[in-house]
Amino acid sequence: MTTEIQRIVFSESMKLADLIDVNFKLLNVLSRMGISLGFGENTIQEVCERQNIDLKSFLLICSVYTYDGYVPSAELLTGADPATIVDYLHNSHSFYMQKEFAGLEVELKAMVEPCDATQKKIVARFFADYKAQVTNHFEYEENVVFPYIRALMAGQRQQGYSIDQFEENHSNIDETLNDLKNIVMKYLPDTCDTILRNQVLYRIYRLGEDLLKHTLIEDNILIPMINKIEE
Amino acid sequence: MKTGYKKVLLIMPSKIIARGIEAVLSELGEFRVDGILSDLSHTSEARLRNMDADVIMIDPVVFDYVSRMNVRNRISEYSTAAVVAFKSIPMDEEQLKQYDGVIGLYDDPVTVVKKLRESISSREESVDSEGYDLSVREKEILVCVAKGMLNKEIADFYNLSIHTVITHRKNITRKTGIKTVAGLTVYALLNNLIDPASIDI
Numbered sequence: 001m002t003t004e005i006q007r008i009v010f011s012e013s014m015k016l017a018d019l020i021d022v023n024f025k026l027l028n029v030l031s032r033m034g035i036s037l038g039f040g041e042n043t044i045q046e047v048c049e050r051q052n053i054d055l056k057s058f059l060l061i062c063s064v065y066t067y068d069g070y071v072p073s074a075e076l077l078t079g080a081d082p083a084t085i086v087d088y089l090h091n092s093h094s095f096y097m098q099k100e101f102a103g104l105e106v107e108l109k110a111m112v113e114p115c116d117a118t119q120k121k122i123v124a125r126f127f128a129d130y131k132a133q134v135t136n137h138f139e140y141e142e143n144v145v146f147p148y149i150r151a152l153m154a155g156q157r158q159q160g161y162s163i164d165q166f167e168e169n170h171s172n173i174d175e176t177l178n179d180l181k182n183i184v185m186k187y188l189p190d191t192c193d194t195i196l197r198n199q200v201l202y203r204i205y206r207l208g209e210d211l212l213k214h215t216l217i218e219d220n221i222l223i224p225m226i227n228k229i230e231e
Numbered sequence: 232m233k234t235g236y237k238k239v240l241l242i243m244p245s246k247i248i249a250r251g252i253e254a255v256l257s258e259l260g261e262f263r264v265d266g267i268l269s270d271l272s273h274t275s276e277a278r279l280r281n282m283d284a285d286v287i288m289i290d291p292v293v294f295d296y297v298s299r300m301n302v303r304n305r306i307s308e309y310s311t312a313a314v315v316a317f318k319s320i321p322m323d324e325e326q327l328k329q330y331d332g333v334i335g336l337y338d339d340p341v342t343v344v345k346k347l348r349e350s351i352s353s354r355e356e357s358v359d360s361e362g363y364d365l366s367v368r369e370k371e372i373l374v375c376v377a378k379g380m381l382n383k384e385i386a387d388f389y390n391l392s393i394h395t396v397i398t399h400r401k402n403i404t405r406k407t408g409i410k411t412v413a414g415l416t417v418y419a420l421l422n423n424l425i426d427p428a429s430i431d432i
């Protein structure tokens with residue numbers, strides 16, 4: 001009946017190229033970590049050392065990205081570096097805003113071109129609201145959560161805040177993106193070009209998965225790590 | 232049922248228990264295990280929606296303690312099946328009230344079948360809206376939601392209980408897949424259920 005996916009555990013001696021073969025979606029992780037392509041036969045460890053990236057943090061992020069329901073071991077969690085995770089999350093935010101949302105906006109606009117003025121306006125408005133909602137959430141992390149963690153790492157404990165207050169409004173963000181997917185797939189008039197519509201759908205699915213992993217990195221890696229430090 | 236047996240979907244992390252239930256049910260007939268999921272990941276959600284099970288038997292340990300209060304709601308977004316809790320560990324009675332039935336690790340096979348049967352009949356009484364198209368009442372409520380009315384206001388307007396309004400809203404979401412008010416507004420506008428001039432866009 002159900003077959004378990006064969007679990008390959010990533011190790012530092014693995015070639016970086018093989019890592020990408022296991023899960024090509026990790027290409028996004030590489031670029032956000034500042035690793036450019038053209039790494040030849042280098043192993044994960046070699047590339048991390050050269051780029052000055054904390055190896056354990058890199059492996060943690062790749063594992064969350066690849067395995068559904070991945071729970072990191074206590075050893076990995078204590079060994080990894082919160083600052084690396086924060087940098088990664090920060091770079092991801094920039095990537096979402098500058099590349100993904102900008103790209104999606106252009107694609108949506110092209111897709112609704114054949115619709116009437118009201119329909120165009122409705123879709124544009126829905127997307128603008130979604131983008132504002134996400135921006136708001138990212139800004140909170142950028143302006144409150146990340147500075148708190150950076151200060152904590154530098155040995156300064158801000159009074160009156162703890163990582164437990166990390167708000168949980170991710171689910172609303174998922175829901176809105178999921179609604180957009182349903183609208184594009186099921187309810188736009190059939191005058192919209194199918195290929196353009198597919199393009200939007202592919203992006204939404206990919207983005208949704210990416211954002212989900214982003215949340216998991218926050219919830220299953222960053223928060224437990226900071227909890228430990230706060231103790 | 233055309234097929235002569237009722238379909239059961241198991242959602243539980245223990246393979247041994249799942250296979251055990253499968254064996255017990257197949258000996259007794261009437262119910263048959265049609266699928267086993269070990270958790271509720273994104274992929275399994277899609278499967279849940281398409282399986283058309285009559286009963287979903289779920290071990291609440293699939294969810295963490297906090298989200299266990301909302302298992303029933305979560306599943307009703309994907310399926311209209313009866314939902315029965317499978318109690319593999321001691322559990323808060325409050326958390327078990329949401330289910331159409333509770334089956335224990337030590338229930339004998341005949342009791343299990345009896346409880347499954349009861350869960351289906353109790354479920355049938357509470358679901359008043361079948362199929363995928365929105366009913367007339369659901370469309371009316373959708374329009375109110377799109378216009379920004381609160382559940383209480385909708386209930387007063389149509390002389391319904393708030394509980395009924397909430398059930399309608401759940402059914403609207405289950406059928407359309409749209410959860411947010413903004414999304415429902417877009418749906419209503421695209422389907423010409425409301426006049427764009429009547430709301431601010």
